[in-house]
Amino acid sequence: MTRLKIEISVPESHLEAVVEALHAAGAGHVGAYARCHSVWRVTGSWQPLPGSRPYLGDVGAVQHSEECRIESVCDAEQAASVRRAVRDAHPYEEPVIHFLPLYEP
Template sequence: MYKLCFFVPASHVEQVKQAVFAAGAGRLGNYDSCSWQVLGQGQFRPLAGSEPYLGQTGVVEQVSEYRVETLCAGDCIEAVIEALRQAHPYEEPAFDVWRLEAHLMQRR
């Protein structure tokens, strides 16, 4: 089991969540489409050679973004990451993947 955390502009949060859910993320027991999100402020500066969705090359950009966390089984993590990349508007979406200890997540 993995925990996926990604950052996405407010304008695309539902689109990206639906894509990762369709690829298999967000399932826990008898539930699906499970996630947690919080709105924050992202910052980046596009460098030479980039093709930014937002902002201008060489200029620091600040944008309202959601941090979204969800669970993902190991057998679909690669498909979920590919779905994230395809649905996300940014050239280089920011995300991290954490491996979870499955035996600690099991119900006793």
């Protein structure tokens, strides 16, 4: 079974909603523990291009904003449902959701 690390950037205003969606989709199980995740404060940066509908910022202008980075884990088979659940709860038009394979000796 392949395990994946999940990284999600989200504005603090939507942190709890995204965490709930993440865990409702089955992410965050580590051994006999559930709802495992970490949160880091980060500064995000992006430039909305023409045709985008940014949640924060203006088209053409570089935006910098404080965000939270959520880190958790899931099985590879759960990745698609986790991604859908997080996208449904996330306010950004193009949320950053990374799935990284974990090396488990």
